[in-house]
Amino acid sequence: MSESTPRFGAAMDIRFETDVESFVAFLTDAGLEHVELRAGYLDVREDGPDPRTLRTVADEYDVTYSVHAPHLDVAPGAINDHVRSGVVEATTDALEFAAAIDAVGVVLHGGGARTRYPTRVREYVRSQAVETVRACARRAADVDVPLCLENQRCKSDVRRFTATPDRLASFLEDVGVGSDALRITLDVGHAKASDVEYERFVDRFEDRIHLVHLHDNNGETDAHDPLPSFRSVAADVGAPYNVLEMKSRADIERSL
Numbered sequence: 001m002s003e004s005t006p007r008f009g010a011a012m013d014i015r016f017e018t019d020v021e022s023f024v025a026f027l028t029d030a031g032l033e034h035v036e037l038r039a040g041y042l043d044v045r046e047d048g049p050d051p052r053t054l055r056t057v058a059d060e061y062d063v064t065y066s067v068h069a070p071h072l073d074v075a076p077g078a079i080n081d082h083v084r085s086g087v088v089e090a091t092t093d094a095l096e097f098a099a100a101i102d103a104v105g106v107v108l109h110g111g112g113a114r115t116r117y118p119t120r121v122r123e124y125v126r127s128q129a130v131e132t133v134r135a136c137a138r139r140a141a142d143v144d145v146p147l148c149l150e151n152q153r154c155k156s157d158v159r160r161f162t163a164t165p166d167r168l169a170s171f172l173e174d175v176g177v178g179s180d181a182l183r184i185t186l187d188v189g190h191a192k193a194s195d196v197e198y199e200r201f202v203d204r205f206e207d208r209i210h211l212v213h214l215h216d217n218n219g220e221t222d223a224h225d226p227l228p229s230f231r232s233v234a235a236d237v238g239a240p241y242n243v244l245e246m247k248s249r250a251d252i253e254r255s256l
Contacts, residue, residue: 004233007064010244010252011213012041017247018249019082020049021057021217026249028061030256035063036107036211036243039070039094044233051100058102065103066148066211066241069094069136076111077161079121084128091136091147099143104241105210107148107185108136110171112160126161126171133182134175141181148211150185151201153222154194163194183210188233189245193222202237212237213245214255226254 004056009032012023024035042048049057069091077105078084089106098106110133113125132151140147149167152160168184170233184201186209191198202209214230217223224247228231234242246252 006238006240006242007034008032008231008234008242008244009036009063010246011036011068012038012246013245014038014040014044015247015251016041016249019047020054022089024057024061024063027252028063028153029082030253032244033063034066034241034243036066036068036245037101037103037209038068040068040072040089043070049089051097064106064241065098065101066107066243067094067098067101067103068107071109076109076132077113077127079125079128081128084132088132088135091132092139095136095139095143095145095147098145103145104182105146105148105185106140107150107211108133109152110149110154110160110162110168112152112158112163113167115157115159122159129161130174132172133171134177137175137177137182141177146181146183146210148183148185150187150213151190151194152187153190154196163190164196167201168201169204171179177245184208185211185213186237187213187215187245188237189213189215189217189222189224189227191220192219193217195219198233199236209237209239210241212242214242215245228255230255 113122216227
């Protein structure tokens with residue numbers, strides 16, 4: 001699904017104690033028109049909506065959806081192949097769920113390797129992560145929902161495979177799947193916490209950026225603080241879908 005003008009919305013955090021329809025009503029009352037459903041939020045709720053209900057809500061409120069694939073307790077580069085296969089299965093389930101609700105994309109983390117491990121182990125973990133993303137991207141092509149690889153933030157004890165433009169470009173090259181199926185989620189807060197200007201990702205990847213995660217921090221921690229300048233940042237990026245990624249409704253309101 002493509003949009004002629006950018007759409008703005010927010011993500012449902014695992015901390016939110018609200019159902020999807022009431023959150024959608026809150027967003028649309030505030031002038032927003034997109035919702036990112038997060039697997040973590042859906043997985044811990046017994047009242048999670050089914051695809052038919054979500055499509056009805058989307059039609060009634062005129063919103064679009066994206067889906068964040070599982071990332072809590074998930075390691076795309078898991079050394080154990082049984083564990084890694086579970087990550088592939090969980091992500092492909094998210095892709096099929098996204099297709100069933102006419103979502104515009106699925107966000108995926110690329111993972112990382114502990115810096116305390118020897119070089120051969122870090123390289124093996126990265127190769128496992130590449131295999132995971134490749135398998136998921138091929139499934140994304142099958143269901144016609146783009147998989148959107150997100151830049152994660154730098155951490156001193158983990159070498160994240162997508163934290164900088166160079167690392168992300170190298171990872172995408174090794175995955176080797178075209179940009180129709182495998183696109184990018186630019187997280188501007190992760191870039192800031194990594195001491196990387198988000199414009200460097202824009203300059204490097206341009207039209208491949210399909211989704212933007214919008215939040216702020218002090219440059220050192222991944223705080224997911226409000227970002228009142230989110231519309232000007234989104235204009236700099238030029239992606240079709242823009243998502244406020246906050247920890248509370250109050251922080252979304254502060255951004256607005």
